[in-house]
Amino acid sequence: MPYSAEHKEATRERIVECARRLFNHRGFSDVSIDDVMAEAGLTRGGFYNHFSSKDDLFVEAVLSYGSRDPTENWDDIELDFTSRGLELAKQVIDAYLSRRHLEDLDNQCPMIAVPSDVARAGPRVRAAYAQLLEGMAAMFEGSRSGPVTDADRKRALRLITVCVGGMILARTLADPALADEIREAAHEMALELAQRGTEALET
Amino acid sequence: MPYSAEHKEATRERIVECARRLFNHRGFSDVSIDDVMAEAGLTRGGFYNHFSSKDDLFVEAVLSYGSRDPTENWDDIELDFTSRGLELAKQVIDAYLSRRHLEDLDNQCPMIAVPSDVARAGPRVRAAYAQLLEGMAAMFEGSRSGPVTDADRKRALRLITVCVGGMILARTLADPALADEIREAAHEMALELAQRGTEALET
DNA sequence: TGTACATCAGTGAACGCGCGTTCACTGATGTAC
DNA sequence: TGTACATCAGTGAACGCGCGTTCACTGATGTAC
Numbered sequence: 434m435p436y437s438a439e440h441k442e443a444t445r446e447r448i449v450e451c452a453r454r455l456f457n458h459r460g461f462s463d464v465s466i467d468d469v470m471a472e473a474g475l476t477r478g479g480f481y482n483h484f485s486s487k488d489d490l491f492v493e494a495v496l497s498y499g500s501r502d503p504t505e506n507w508d509d510i511e512l513d514f515t516s517r518g519l520e521l522a523k524q525v526i527d528a529y530l531s532r533r534h535l536e537d538l539d540n541q542c543p544m545i546a547v548p549s550d551v552a553r554a555g556p557r558v559r560a561a562y563a564q565l566l567e568g569m570a571a572m573f574e575g576s577r578s579g580p581v582t583d584a585d586r587k588r589a590l591r592l593i594t595v596c597v598g599g600m601i602l603a604r605t606l607a608d609p610a611l612a613d614e615i616r617e618a619a620h621e622m623a624l625e626l627a628q629r630g631t632e633a634l635e636t
Numbered sequence: 637m638p639y640s641a642e643h644k645e646a647t648r649e650r651i652v653e654c655a656r657r658l659f660n661h662r663g664f665s666d667v668s669i670d671d672v673m674a675e676a677g678l679t680r681g682g683f684y685n686h687f688s689s690k691d692d693l694f695v696e697a698v699l700s701y702g703s704r705d706p707t708e709n710w711d712d713i714e715l716d717f718t719s720r721g722l723e724l725a726k727q728v729i730d731a732y733l734s735r736r737h738l739e740d741l742d743n744q745c746p747m748i749a750v751p752s753d754v755a756r757a758g759p760r761v762r763a764a765y766a767q768l769l770e771g772m773a774a775m776f777e778g779s780r781s782g783p784v785t786d787a788d789r790k791r792a793l794r795l796i797t798v799c800v801g802g803m804i805l806a807r808t809l810a811d812p813a814l815a816d817e818i819r820e821a822a823h824e825m826a827l828e829l830a831q832r833g834t835e836a837l838e839t
Numbered sequence: 840t841g842t843a844c845a846t847c848a849g850t851g852a853a854c855g856c857g858c859g860t861t862c863a864c865t866g867a868t869g870t871a872c
Numbered sequence: 873t874g875t876a877c878a879t880c881a882g883t884g885a886a887c888g889c890g891c892g893t894t895c896a897c898t899g900a901t902g903t904a905c
Contacts, residue, residue: 435868435879444881460756462665465858478862479882487859549752552808553663559810566809590821598801598822605755606769607762618793619801638846638901647848668891681895682849690892 445483446497448473453494457538457546461491461554488555495543495551495561499568522576522592522627529596530620532613535603544569545600569593576627588626595623648686649700651676656697660741660749664694664757691758698746698754698764702771725779725795725830732799733823735816738806747772748803772796779830791829798826 451472455464466487467477484490512524528534534541543551544565551562573589574581599619606612654675658667669690670680687693716727731737737744746754747768754765776792777784802822806815 436881460752476883547752548804548808549663549750556810563809587821590818591825594802594822595797599797601751601804605751606766607759615793618790619797622794639848679850
């Protein structure tokens with residue numbers, strides 16, 4: 434048994450991390466397997482020791498974001514995961530819709546960086562994207578006390594639309610002033626949504 | 637002067653239309669110039685009689701959407717452009733966030749279909765995207781009577797975030813039920829935003 | 840009205856290049872003795 | 873403790889293919905006479 438199992442797993446994770454970063458910057462189609470392997474300090478041939486195809490790598494890259502330590506990205510924003518419910522939701526909104534997150538392509542959420550690529554990808558990639566989104570939904574749903582109601586679900590989906598949608602648009606705009614205008618409009622709206630009661634949603 | 641100037645212009649417009657449709661379906665990188673020219677019933681060599689590069693074509697394709705007759709896409713939704721202000725805004729929201737618009741890739745707004753591609757493209761493509769967005773903003777800003785205020789501007793950007801952002805997310809999700817859930821959450825939110833007064837926005 | 844001509848939109852072969860994937864190999868490693 | 877060996881992560885050349893772009897050409901067209 435040459436090389437430990439840990440060695441191979443560590444290499445695989447390194448490749449996935451590099452892929453996620455490169456996809457965030459240049460998209461799925463414009464990043465080659467050569468690019469990814471070179472970034473990981475390897476040569477192209479070894480790729481298929483770890484993955485069955487480039488699509489397979491995309492799935493792993495999207496999913497990898499969900500299993501990261503969230504404090505790793507935004508340590509200086511001081512996310513406090515001991516706080517509960519509404520307070521946590523507000524902290525996540527502040528961090529997610531921050532200028533720092535917008536500009537930090539390396540650590541940006543893939544939901545913001547590659548939505549169009551995912552929309553055109555295969556079922557497994559799209560399932561990975563949905564998994565990230567449901568994770569975010571669960572976090573927002575849990576920001577109210579008591580069991581999750583239909584109104585909680587609806588508010589969570591509204592929050593996701595505003596947080597993710599606002600950031601996607603901000604990233605697309607080249608003019609920093611206009612990008613900030615959108616980002617801040619979305620930020621304010623998200624905070625109002627989180628704070629507001631459910632009255633308007635209970636029809 | 638063989639061939640009329642109209643002939644060349646018509647061919648050019650046909651190429652742009654085909655490009656916009658193909659980019660909407662498969663994205664910028666995964667559509668080749670051969671694909672576009674073949675779709676237009678031409679061969680690849682003639683492309684450079686009309687455009688200086690593939691990027692140039694992307695600019696034209698994005699911009700082309702802004703100059704279309706809006707009723708062309710959604711004729712059976714009965715957009716009534718004689719109505720004014722708030723009523724028009726509501727009609728546009730209903731049409732933009734409809735399931736029909738989500739599924740009609742051929743006639744879908746490029747802001748929904750290609751945001752990630754634009755985010756990675758050159759300055760001219762991004763300027764074209766911003767132009768579409770500002771056109772939508774102007775329409776929403778004009779949905780209130782009187783001169784455009786800061787609150788009108790802010791509400792317009794909120795509406796864009798919800799309309800465009802919600803549709804981008806819905807397109808990315810493979811599960812039609814989840815896509816509809818997001819689309820309808822965004823739809824309701826947009827109608828509320830359009831209807832609500834400016835009180836919450838005037839800080 | 841009819842013909843010869845100049846124009847240039849459109850053709851299709853060719854260019855150099857990089858892609859995803861395959862494969863025969865190499866050499867660093869942990870194990871057996 | 874030291875050595876011979878089997879394993880397999882990693883290497884790099886090669887595969888067929890399609891890309892964006894260039895270019896010498898062709899032939900449909902409007903014009904001049």
